[in-house]
Amino acid sequence: MPSTDEAGAVFAPLRPRLLRVAYRMLGSLADAEDVVQDAFIRWHTADRAAVRQPEGFLTRIVTRLCLDQLKSARRRRVTYVGPWLPEPFIDAPAEDELLDDITLPLMLALERLSPLERAAFLLHDVFGADFAEIAETIGRTPTACRQLASRARLAVREAKPRYPVPRKEAMEIAAAFFDASRGGDMQRLRALLSADVVAHSDGGGRKPATPEPVIGIEAVMAVHERLALSFARGTSQLVRYGVIDGLPGFVTIEEDETLQTTALALDAGRITAIYIVRNPDKLRHIGASRH
Numbered sequence: 001m002p003s004t005d006e007a008g009a010v011f012a013p014l015r016p017r018l019l020r021v022a023y024r025m026l027g028s029l030a031d032a033e034d035v036v037q038d039a040f041i042r043w044h045t046a047d048r049a050a051v052r053q054p055e056g057f058l059t060r061i062v063t064r065l066c067l068d069q070l071k072s073a074r075r076r077r078v079t080y081v082g083p084w085l086p087e088p089f090i091d092a093p094a095e096d097e098l099l100d101d102i103t104l105p106l107m108l109a110l111e112r113l114s115p116l117e118r119a120a121f122l123l124h125d126v127f128g129a130d131f132a133e134i135a136e137t138i139g140r141t142p143t144a145c146r147q148l149a150s151r152a153r154l155a156v157r158e159a160k161p162r163y164p165v166p167r168k169e170a171m172e173i174a175a176a177f178f179d180a181s182r183g184g185d186m187q188r189l190r191a192l193l194s195a196d197v198v199a200h201s202d203g204g205g206r207k208p209a210t211p212e213p214v215i216g217i218e219a220v221m222a223v224h225e226r227l228a229l230s231f232a233r234g235t236s237q238l239v240r241y242g243v244i245d246g247l248p249g250f251v252t253i254e255e256d257e258t259l260q261t262t263a264l265a266l267d268a269g270r271i272t273a274i275y276i277v278r279n280p281d282k283l284r285h286i287g288a289s290r291h
Helices: 004-026 029-044 052-079 102-113 115-126 131-138 144-157 167-183 185-194 216-232
Strands: 193-202 237-244 247-254 258-265 270-278
Touching: 004 029, 004 052, 004 115, 029 052, 052 131, 102 115, 102 144, 102 258, 115 131, 115 144, 115 270, 131 144, 167 185, 167 216, 167 237, 167 247, 167 258, 185 193, 185 216, 193 216, 237 258
Parallel strands: 193 270
Antiparallel strands: 237 247, 247 258, 258 270
16 A cells, blocks of 8 residues: 555655646635645555656646646636636745746736646746646647747736836835825825726625726725725724735735735836735635734
8 A cells, every 4th residue: 555654755845836836727725725635645546656757747747637627717707706816825025035926917817828828838937847748748749838838928928017026125015005005195105006007806796896997096096095984994904914926915804804915016116906805715724824
């Protein structure tokens, strides 16, 4: 009988990478955890002595499981209430490095790709797999995989910021946004926003949220002027700052004990997009560790 300890000893160091592959593919941390657990079960029962490269073997398993998941995920998205955003993946803020290349805007751009384009792009451009390995993973030729990744690259190019911002500066902007929006300082808030800022809010039909993206600085300011009345009553409590899907942001508890994440896309020191997740189904992993 295969040894669980032996299988786990090899699997454990690879788990963080496998989880990131699955999360980037699916946009759901809960689904990614399920996929990685399923991959471990398959690893445990596999003929591991015949596997020369466990990392490549497990990445192939995870990718194939994700491709299967994406078929049903796309059907669920058709009936989703309001704007859809990925489940927030939060890292602690650091000071001396650039933000993650895989940002929330890029993940939304990946949503517009076919599952195979997404897999080829992520495995090659993000996780460094060669096209021969990707071909074996997704069942296409290396040439076809190269073409899939190229099409994906063109599609997501606009999602990358032109001027990457160091984490320390980015987190300072997030703190300034929190202070200005919750403190009712509309002049300071306006100075932080780009003219074409867009605000997205995902309540999933479970919590109040704007049904469509709010586009332009005047429309976004109008929303925050209305919210300022609620914030003035002290209904917004900061839980912590963090890097949310590669973007600076923060976690708060809002009115009626609603847990919320806010992530900010930046370009040239201005906020170009605001991403708010209020759907409690997407915040369970945060709620369990907020205290």
